[in-house]
Structures are given as C-alpha cells and as structure tokens.
Amino acid sequence: MTLYLQADAMPKARRQDTHMRLLPAGAHILEPGKVRFRLWAPNAEKVWVVLPGGEEHALVAEAGASWFSLELAADAGAQYRYRVRNKQGQELLVPDPWSRAQADGVHGSSLVIDPQAYLWRNQDWAGRPWHESIILEVHAGALGGYQGVRAQLPQWAAMGFTAIELMPVASFPGNRNWGYDGVLQFAPQYSYGSPDELKALIDDAHGLGISVYLDVVYNHFGPDGNYLHHYAPQFFCHQHQTPWGDAIDFAQPEVLEFYTENALYWLEEFQFDGLRLDACHAIWDQAFLLDIAARIRQEFDGRRHIHLMAENDHNSVTLLQNGYDAQWNDDSHHVLHVLLTGETGGYYADYAEHTMDKLARCLGEGFVYQGEISAHRHNQPRGEPSSGLTLSSFIIFLQNHDQIGNRAFGERLAALAPEPALKVASALLLLSPHVPLMFMGEEYGATEPFLYFTNHEDPALANAVREGRRAEFATFPQFQDTSLAERIPDPNAEASFEQSIPHDHQTPAQIAWREWISHLLQLRHLHLLPHLEQCRALRYAAFGPAAVYAQWQLGNGAILTLAVNLGAETAGKHLDELVSGPAQVLLNHGNAHAALATGEMPAYSVLACLEPPLALADHA
Template identity: 50%
Template sequence: MSAPPLIQKSPATSGHSCTYGAQILDDGTTRFRVWAPSVQRVELVIDELAFLMERDGEGNHTLTIEVDPDTRYVYRIGDRQVPDPASRAQPDGVLSASMVVDPRAYVWKSNQWHGMPWHHAVICEVHVGAMGGFDGLRRALPRLAACGYTAIELMPVAAFQGDRNWGYDGVLPYAPEASYGSIHALKAMVDEAHQLGLAVILDVVYNHFGPVGNELPNYAPEFFRADAQTPWGAAIDFRRPQVARFFLDNALMWINEYRFDGLRLDAVHAIKPTAFLEELGAAIRRNCLPRGREVWLVLENEHNGAGLLRGDYTAQWNDDAHNVLHVLLTGEQEGYYVDFAKHPGEDLAKALKEGFVFQGQSDRRGIPRGDPSQDLPPTSFVLFLQNHDQIGNRPLGERLTCLVNEADLRAAMVLVALSPMIPLFFMGEEWGCRTPFYYFTDYQGELAEKVREGRREEFAHFAGFADPERRQRIPDPNALATYAASIPRQEDSMSAQEWGHWFAGLLQMRKRHLVERLAGSRALSCEVLGKQAVHARWRLRSGQHWEIALNLSEQDVSLPRDSASRILWIEPQDVMDALDSGVLAAHTAVVLVRDPEGERLLA
C-alpha cells in the first residue's frame, strides 16, 4: 500500500477556475467572489480585519487581495458573519470560517489514468464515514479491487452539520466534509484508486441544501424559487445564470480538480427546468480535461426521463427493476412497492427487456410517469438489489441477507452480476454482510427531536409499525450508537470468506465472458415462465445470445433447452439434472450463451 503523496507546489497538478469562492490566481493573488443580490454591502473578514467588496450590477461582490493559502475568512453581511457558500474547505465545520485552498498543492501520481469505458463498470457504493474516512477507504481499495469491482461510488462528501450524516444534507457543496479527512486525503484516495485501476464516482446533491448551515436564504433569497417546492423546501432557481454557474462549476471542480471519473446526480426529478440538466451535461462533456477522457454521468430520476439518456448522460439507476426484484424476493407490498406487486413477473420481464417498468402509465398516486425506453441499450441502466436508500430507508435498516432465504438471494445476485445492465452493490454485499445500515444524522436540540420523531412517524402507516410503542424501536438517527451500528462488520456474516469467494467468481465470469462484448448490445426478449420466473435474452456485440433464466418461486418451471446454448453459470450447482430435463428448479438462476450459427466464440 502506497502512502499518501507529499504535499508540495507543482505547476503540473490540477485545478479548476471557479466563478465563485476564493480563487488563487496565476499572479499569486486571491479573488473572493460571492453572489448576494439582495444586499448592497458585503465585507471580507480576515483576522477581524474587514475589507469592503465591490458590487456589480448582477449582485456579485468581488475583492482581489494577497493572502496565504490556508487563510481563514468569512463574509460580513449586515450583522451576520457567514461562511463562503463556495468554500473549498471548512476545517471546523459548516458554521465556522472558510479556508483558502490552493488546488495546485497536491502532486498526482496517476497522471496516465484517463478513465475506463462505462461498460467495464462494476460499482460498489460506499459511505465514506463508515469506511473510516478518506484514509480508511484508501486502505480498503486493494480489497475492493480484488473482489472484482472496477468502480467505487461515494455517497455525498459535501460539508454538512455535525460529524455523522448520509451526506444528502450537505450545505457547502464545494467543501469536502472535514470529519472524513482533508482535501489532500480525498485526492490521495482517488489517486490510489486510479493506480489500482479503479474508477471513482461521486454522488452530488444539486436539488436542495441541508437544514443547518445554509445561509443563502438570508442574503440571496433569489437563489430559490417562491413558486416551486421540493420535499426539502423551496426549489433552487436554476433559471438564474448565477445559480446555474454555481453548480456547473461545482461539477467541473470535482471532475477536473479532484479527478473523479463520474458523478451520480441525486433526485434530478426535483431539478427544474430540465434544461439545466442538459446544460450541465453539455458543459461537462465540453470541459473535461484532458480531452478524450472517459467521464460518466449517472442519474437518479423518479420521472424515468429517457431523453436525458439519449443525450450527454450515461445511465440511470433502475429503481423500477430494483423495486420489482424486492417484491419478488421479500413479498413486501407497502409504500411504493405496491406499484410492482400485481404482476411482478411481467414487470421484471419488462425491466430486463426495455429498461423502465413505468413508461407513461400512472403509478399508485394516479400520476403518469416515465418515457418509452426500449430503444436504449441495457448499459443505460444501473441494476442493483440494494443501495443506501433501499436499506437505510427501512425502519430497522435490514439488508436482504436478513430478509431473504440465501438461495433466492444468490440467484438474484447472479442476475445483477451477469446482466448486461451495469451492476451496483452496496458496501459489504461482496461478503454477505448482515450489519444493518440505519439512517443517521448529528443534529442537536429542537431539530434533533424533529428528525427523530419525523423518522418514526414516517412509518406509522406501515403494518408492522402502526403501534406507537413499536415505532420506538426505530433507532434515533442522532444517537452515536445508531451510526456505530451501521459500520459493516464481517463478524456479522456467518460465511464471509465463502461468500466472498463466490462473489468474486461471479465478477470474474462477467469480466471474462461479458464485458468486452457489451458495447452495442441490445435486449431481444424476456419470456415470463411463471409468476416469479423469467427468461431474458440479449444480443451481444459479436452476435452471441446472452441468456439469464431466473426462478424465485417455490415451484419448478419449464425451461426448454436449446442444444446450441452452453451453460456458463448455474446457481445452485445441484439443479443441473433438472435443467437437462427442461426444468428450471425453484430458487435457481442459470446463465447461458448461444453462439451465432453454432460457432463457439466464448472460451
């Protein structure tokens, strides 16, 4: 394991010139700029010395002076002293002073890395804090690479209030969370990943700010819309060029300065107008350095907007496919799972063949959602059984290892790992983790009470938590013990070593037989074999037909064998005789390949 690189000045290191914040210029001076259109006077305060900033007609307040890197500063606006909304570092938290950062101070080692093709991606989503911060995650990278992962996805790292949070309550999107480590530790982690051949994706939140530390409403209410709301409050006003620029620069900073290989944009259905997303995608494609670099843009989008996937965006998390798989595995039908409970076999077949299940029809709320997606390649969709939301938003944070019999879970994981869609797993899935992953925060006082009680009331309509006394079992998000209990522990798995070996074998199979043949692949068909069983077929680039048959029911189903097809994987191994007889046994998955015109093209 290599140590973090030494920090020193180097003209060869990366930086991104941002419109706002403290930007060190080529002549050694630092330009400070903040957009505060509702006020006439803003002062820059350093060591209790105040410097009046110059206001332009758009409400930008700017001052250029000589200061040293690591200088602490705040803005004085009226009787308030506030951190820089585009702060590059908040060493003492989001309510304290900002710090000037020289982005050129880190010397990169992996300068030959230019990313990897998207169809090579096998993603492990991680929570940086639960992995031990940036340094802890860096130390874990060789193990993750050895599992067969090719990409690591970080839950958001933008600065938030307190020391514990999922990251979706960030308030200073340019500043890496100080409780995870320094900005140099973050860059060292990305650098180490690239040296190991791992891509790194960052989850970013551009749809809202968290509840503590966001001062923008006090001096820039124009940043938000008075006529539109999100589940988290007033919508951000992306129609304003200054607001759009704030987020465009943020995305480019993560990609060009921190060298992330991609961004996953959280809940873009809450970003309006969608023209901003088109502008963002185009700006990233136009300004990624060096030219020819592979950069991935992945969406979470409840609206199932296929048009974005035909443009500059690489893929979307396929929540529809997850939801129907969850219904098939657990039988749960509460909340949004009810939309997938009536015909789960048909829905899974549609997802595997066409991508989205909802392509314009109305959901349980009577709201039409989704676009036709059957023209999109399977690699436009990220397939998963679990992620931070689908585990942590459960009342008790259970993983599927605690909810589902092992045979069905392994069969479903075969589908995820060996489907032509892009697979994503949540940290610990690679060794059968049973540790819960709870929702956690670090708030105090009245807000802590609101979060705790709001969390419990959220599940009052669930059958298992209608009783108020039972809801008290839902862990307090603000308790340190809730966070500590969410850190993955291998001792919670009864067979971590055996499961890990099995999982690595799946990903080796994907790498050996599927990855290089994915570009240009397309779905052919998906036959419903039973209420909980399907048989999907895809055509790969070189002409082979890739097939996966999955049976999550209690009954065997008929699966006539094509004599030209060959079995690549069967789960479990002891159902081969049934398969030879044209039967797909219960709790089984099988992966087959058929070469064009009988040619055996796969070694």
C-alpha cells in the first residue's frame, strides 16, 4: 500500500492511554528471589513456564484469557522458556517474545535480567542537539561485538564524529546476520556480547561526547525464530501484505504497546539517544509511526535529547512535521552515486538526466523528487514538497549498509569511483548543512565489501535465501551471464561475513584518507556546528558538466558558500558573483580559489567560503 500523506490528512492517534497497562510483559524481577512471568497469547489454551531441569509451572489466565502470568521464585540469570498449547491442540517450546537476553540463540532459553545491575558512570549525560549530529553507521558484529565497537570510540571521537548509529542488534537466528532478520526485539544479540556490555559501550560513548542511535526494525520479523503465529496470530494483519509476508497489525492495542514499550526500553534502559526506524514506507498503518513518536516525546519531554530518524522511500514529509527529527535522504545518495560511478540502472535511472540540477536541488531543498513522476516507480508521482523543512531534516550520505549491501558483490565506492572525485564528494557531504552520515570504514577508505550475510541453520532456508539472492539480480543485464550470476556470494557462507569486516591496515593511502576526513570534520566543528540551527538555503545551481554550488545563511547570519567540481573537466563559473564581500576561505582543494578570479573551476576541486554577517545585504 503506497501512501503519500499530506500534513492536513495525517492519520490520528488511535488511543492515548495504551501505556497505562499496569503489568508489563516478559520476566520482571519484583524483589530479590521473585520474578513475574507474563505472556500475551490470545490463541493459547494453556501456557507453562519451563525452568532448568525440566521444572514446569502453569501460568494463570488473566481476565479475558489473552494474558497468562505467574509469580515464581527465581532471580537474575535464571533461564526459562514457555511451553504453549494453542487452541488447535499443538504444543511448542518457545522463547519469550519479550526476552531481554537469550542464553544461546533465538530458539533457546531466555534469561531473567536485572535492569538495575549496570551502574552508569555518565548519569548526567543529556545528549546533544540534533543539528550537531555527525553520524557513523556501524555493524557491531563486523567490528568484534559490543566490546569491539567500544574499543574504537576514542578514535572516532578524536576524528570528530559526534554520533554512531548501530545497525539492528535485536536477536536474530545464528551468530551472524547483517541485522534485519531480528525476531526477539528486546534481546540484544547474544553473540555480540551481554546486555551490560552494550550498556558499557553506550556509557563510554557518552563519556566521549558521542550520541548512540539504534536502528530498529518494526516492519517485519526475520524468517526463522518467530513463534508468534503459534500462540498470537492476531499480531499480524492478513489483509495487508509486505515484502516479508503478512503485515504487523498495529491496530491491535497489544501490538502497539509491544513496539512502544520496545522503543522506550532501548531509550530508557540502555540510554540510547535516538532511534532510526527502518523502512517506514513498508508499514501500512502509518498512524503507528505517529503514535510511537508522540509517546516518546511525551515520555522524554524536558529530560534529555532524544532523536527520531525515519527511512521512508516515499519522500513523505508527514513524519518530519510530526515528531521525527530527520529522514534518510536516498535522493542525495542516488544522484551522487550516478555522478561518481556512471551507473544508471535500476532506481539510478531516475537520476540519469539533469543530474547536476538534481544535486543542486538536493542541496537547497532536501528531496529531489517532491511529487514529480518517477519512471522507475511505474511513472507514479513520488514525494512531497520539502523546501519548507529545516536542512537538518535530511540525513545525507555517500554510502550506507543498504546501498553497499544490496549490491550483488557489496562493493564500496572506493572500488567504483575515482579517488579524486570521491575526495570532493566527501567534502560536499561533510561541509553542507545537512546531517552527514558515513558507513564504518569509510572514514579511512576501507576497500572491503559489505555483503548481505546470514547464518541460517536450516539447510532449506539457507538454500532459499541463496537462490532468492541470485533471483533478485537475474533481471539485470550483466547477470544474464550465468558464470557471473553463480559468483554472487552465498549469504550463508561464513566467508561472506568474514569478507565484510573492514580493516584499517594503516597503509599510506588509508592514513591520508583518515587525515582528509578528520580535516573536514574539524572544519565542520569549528565553523558550521555552532550555527546550523535556523540555517536556510539562499541559492543553488549546477554549472559545468559535473559542478554545483550552493549558498546557505547560517544561524548567526554568516553566508556559507560551497562549490565543488566532481568531474575531470574544468567548469566555467564566475564565482566572484557569489562571494562579493570579504570571505574566509575554509577549504581550497584543487586550487578552486583561483576560480574567483579566472571563472574557471579546476577538475576535482572544492571551494568553501564563509562570509561574515555584514555581507548579508549583498545577498538579499
């Protein structure tokens, strides 16, 4: 179901009091030595909690017979599962869907967790304002688990990153997964480390001034390890379908509460600074997205900075006007990818013509597609007007997990684009007023691919995923060559994961690239970060075959001018028409400053200038 929502037609929240339920679900320690077990199982005839050694206790059906609960003698660290006999007479031994930790995987025992056991060291952390975000997206498994990510925090802080975004950590089948097959939404993946090790990672980040955001998947469950259909088929909405099967039925109060509590759980118990909601366009019930944002804003109002990010391929502005700080701007990636690589297949076809004009619009207005016809989307209109939004509403990037991992061979831009052009594009990314995001390894020019990888134990499922991956690319012309198609990496092979681990070998090229990114981040900190609030675009245009400029008025009234030439040809433009007063040159890469006098911008060059507020009248 495709929705193009206008603000005046946005869905209304269904109920404002769902959070008033007195008893939480899952296993909760009531006092030392006593735990309440509680499960929503509307299709269950009987439920038992199973403790180590086979000890079983029948849960008691509450009024309405949808909830089952029992208080037992148990404590933190206790392992348990539920044995559920459904109304069809079938029995299954299942983990707790509200499990806060798993002992050894999504099919095994859940663990009772004491949420108060971890002692926070940076309790006064209140977060950072959204416009200060400079985000590095990271995959915990590829970096050695929670401890491995924690070890890299000082280096990222020293470079100038102010936030990291963890790809999903909700428990998935097996020991390795690229993250979007989670089935136990409250349980941090056990193979990455313990819940307390995840808290220590976040605690250390806060001590270094780094915010930590979490990518959450509320649009589907993974293909293995989800037992809800057995005892709670009401969790799903059969009349609506998604690419992953039956849609989640957020109209059910218990389902809405499940995800609302999940969001609050990560933000409160783990002290995450914000959430990135995956594939919001795939959620048929858009009111859910407004419900959950309203509840989060209500809960944390005045307490600390909490930020919400959306991935929404529809380019809708509704979420950005109703509780969400920003949205991943795929348009920014697609147009720059076309420029850097020359690729125009698939969705890149929408950016193959008037590419520089589209990049200019992206810099000035956010979205490229704001209601225009998208040829790739069956000649349907895509997007809504976005020029009235703040520039920090848009997260821009050259690479991310999707745009690399969805490629057949997972190539990074380092393997696809000329290094001089990529260097210029990185300057454009980090010196524009939008919120920039980089993907782990990009900060030092990693060349390892990032493949789609899984660890399914069921051979039939592993084969289905492998063949499905190959079928996904079968329509691409280059994969008509059978030998090439057969080279597409097997997602379930351990080698696919191993190849996806980025390595900083401290080569001269990697050292130089890290220094370049660090320099750009230093410029952003010194000259942009303090003044990005109330920033607005002034003018923006393409010039030459691969060149563009944009001007913005910063919050303090100063004028930021950024001109880049991403191509190998000189671009003609009299930049002195733009920079009319005394200007501080922040960056003059490739002798771009010469263009102010000659009108010719050299190949692969960047010019960033800052004019003081007094020059504002010249740009009225």
